Amino acid sequence: MFDVNDLIGGMRSLLNLTVGEKIVLSFEPGPGLWPVRTDRSQLEASVLNLVTNARDAMPAGGTLSIASRNQTVGDDLALEFGVQAGEYVVVDVTDTGVGMAPDVAAAIFEPFFTTKRAGSGTGLGLSMVFGFVAQSGGVVRVRTAPGEGRRFRCTFRAPSSAWKRLRSRSRRCPATTPQAKPCWQSRTMKVCCASWNASYVN
Ligand SMILES: Nc1ncnc2c1ncn2[C@@H]1O[C@H](COP(=O)(O)OP(=O)(O)OP(=O)(O)O)[C@@H](O)[C@H]1O
Numbered sequence: 112m113f114d115v116n117d118l119i120g121g122m123r124s125l126l127n128l129t130v131g132e133k134i135v136l137s138f139e140p141g142p143g144l145w146p147v148r149t150d151r152s153q154l155e156a157s158v159l160n161l162v163t164n165a166r167d168a169m170p171a172g173g174t175l176s177i178a179s180r181n182q183t184v185g186d187d188l189a190l191e192f193g194v195q196a197g198e199y200v201v202v203d204v205t206d207t208g209v210g211m212a213p214d215v216a217a218a219i220f221e222p223f224f225t226t227k228r229a230g231s232g233t234g235l236g237l238s239m240v241f242g243f244v245a246q247s248g249g250v251v252r253v254r255t256a257p258g259e260g261r262r263f264r265c266t267f268r269a270p271s272s273a274w275k276r277l278r279s280r281s282r283r284c285p286a287t288t289p290q291a292k293p294c295w296q297s298r299t300m301k302v303c304c305a306s307w308n309a310s311y312v313n
C-alpha cells in the first residue's frame with residue numbers, strides 16, 4: 112500500500128525535465144489521500160507516459176496539471192465505469208494541447224496505435240496504462256476534443272479495510288498522521304491549497 116501523492120511528488124524532477132521550459136506543470140495533491148494497492152513502478156511509468164504524451168501535444172507550450180483526490184463510487188457510477196462500487200483514488204492528467212480528432216481518440220488505447228513519426232513512439236504507452244489500471248481494479252477514461260486539450264483520468268481501487276486500518280494506526284501514533292501537502296508548480300514553486308469537487312466525476 113502506498114500514497115499516490117508521495118509517488119508523484121517524488122517524480123517532480125523527472126517530470127519537470129520531461130516537460131521542458133515551455134510547459135507549466137503543476138501538481139495538486141488531494142488531501143488525506145487513501146493509500147492504493149498497486150504496482151509502484153507501473154504507476155510511475157503510466158504517469159510518465161501521460162506526461163510525455165501531453166508534452167508532445169503541446170509543441171508550442173501550455174499547461175499540464177496533475178491532480179489527485181479520493182472518490183467513493185456508488186452503484187450507478189460503478190455500473191457506468193465498469194468497476195466495483197467502493198473507494199477509489201483518482202489521478203487526473205490534464206493538458207491544454209492540440210487535442211485529438213474523434214477517430215484518433217477512439218484508437219488511442221490500442222496497442223501500437225501512434226500518430227508520432229517513425230522512431231518517436233511505439234504506440235504502446237496508453238495500452239500499457241489501460242491494462243495496468245484495469246488490472247488494479249480501476250479504469251482509465253479520456254475526455255478530449257480537438258482544440259480543447261484533454262484530461263486523462265485514472266481511477267485506482269483504494270481497499271477501504273486497508274486504509275481504515277492504516278488510519279487507526281496513525282491515530283494511535285500522531286507523529287505519523289499524514290499532513291496536507293503543498294502542491295508544486297514548475298519553476299515558480301507556488302504553494303497552494305489542494306482542492307477537489309465531489310461532483311466532478313466524468
Ligand atoms: N495528451 C494527448 N494529446 C493528444 N494526443 C494524445 C495524447 N495522449 C495520447 N495521444 C495520442 O495517442 C497516441 C497513442 O499514445 P501512446 O502513449 O499509446 O503511444 P505513443 O505516445 O504514440 O508512443 P509511446 O508511448 O509508445 O512512446 C499518440 O500517438 C497520440 O496520437
Ligand SMILES: [Mg+2]
Nearest residue numbers: 160164236237
Ligand atoms: Mg506515449
